[in-house]
Amino acid sequence: MDFFEVVNPHVPELTKNEHLLFDYVVKNLNAIKNKSIREISDDCFVSTTTFLRFVRKIGFSGYSEFTTVIKYTLLNQTIQEKASPFVVSQKDYREEYLKNINESVRVIDTQKLITVAEYLKSKPIIYLFAKGMNKQLMNYAKYLFVAAGFLVVFPDDHPTRKVVQKQITSKDIVFVLTYQGKDEEWIHLMQYLKNKIQPLVVSLTGADNNVVQNMSDINFYVFTDELFLNKMEITSHISIIAILELILYQYLESADDGEYHLVFR
Structure with missing residues (x-):
């Protein structure tokens, strides 16, 4: 599973405060992957209950799945960086191109x-x-x-x-x-x-x-x-x-x- 594929369908449903949490998560994926829910909650100045509710709202069953998917996504990105930039077919690249535009506009606060x-x-x-x-x-x-x-x-x-x-x-x-x-x-x-x-x-x-x-x-x-x-x-x-x-x-x-x-x- 890719982190952004999981969360994208749920982004339009987020409240203003949840958007702030989402922005923080996206900007700090690498740091979050090894932190406990208490640590990340403290970083965001919210309770663990609030952060867990946010995690579930963006498509995860719990905090463990949330961090596991983040780790997988970051690992997959590292592998892709080592590969040729045109390892996908032209059709696949067009789909990724449109997905990137859609995601970029959708997550705007x-x-x-x-x-x-x-x-x-x-x-x-x-x-x-x-x-x-x-x-x-x-x-x-x-x-x-x-x-x-x-x-x-x-x-x-x-x-x-x-x-x-x-x-x-x-x-x-x-x-x-x-x-x-x-x-x-x-x-x-x-x-x-x-x-x-x-x-x-x-x-x-x-x-x-x-x-x-x-x-x-x-x-x-x-x-x-x-x-x-x-x-x-x-x-x-x-x-x-x-x-x-x-x-x-x-x-x-x-x-x-x-x-x-x-x-x-």
């Missing part, structure tokens, strides 16, 4: 979208940070938010990023896009922002627990299969695009009547 949308109502300056292939996605994000009337700053090289980060104020919003979430530059950036400026920091990362994810005010995570061709990354980023669009659409939905002229065709 609606309250997070609302929080970002409400923050955008104050018309903050939007700062975008990304490297490599992710820069293409941030260019698209810049296009979206400029179209909605925002001032967007997207420094695309390291020297410019060092200058720009000094211009960020506490009223602004910062988006950091990094799948791995372990880049030293982003960690230093977020330490600086958290300690000195305190804008709203929104990260978009992979689902695995990572430093950037944990340092963010709000994190949106995606599921995807990392792919490389001739040592160049060609991992699908379509789920990230979906999240960026949903953030903007949530903002437009909550905007005052007549503020935007939307045409649906």
Whole structure:
């Protein structure tokens, strides 16, 4: 059994507080696999009864099955990482591709979208940070938010990023896009922002627990299969695009009547 295959049908049924537990579990699978229910309950600041009820609600008979499936899922991921990225047939890969998109959108916490949308109502300056292939996605994000009337700053090289980060104020919003979430530059950036400026920091990362994810005010995570061709990354980023669009659409939905002229065709 795969952890995500078990829990996905139950995610839409979770309450707000259960979504917080689910987010914690997804981000800390590797640590949770060897912890007792009392330890994990203490980490989440809930009772063992509450956590056991949550475990059963997401499809497991008990805590033992919950940790066993997590261990199996992590072990299976490790084995898959050692294999060729195209060990599955094209048809199977298409199915995984669609499943990843569906999972990424399904697990989004609606309250997070609302929080970002409400923050955008104050018309903050939007700062975008990304490297490599992710820069293409941030260019698209810049296009979206400029179209909605925002001032967007997207420094695309390291020297410019060092200058720009000094211009960020506490009223602004910062988006950091990094799948791995372990880049030293982003960690230093977020330490600086958290300690000195305190804008709203929104990260978009992979689902695995990572430093950037944990340092963010709000994190949106995606599921995807990392792919490389001739040592160049060609991992699908379509789920990230979906999240960026949903953030903007949530903002437009909550905007005052007549503020935007939307045409649906």
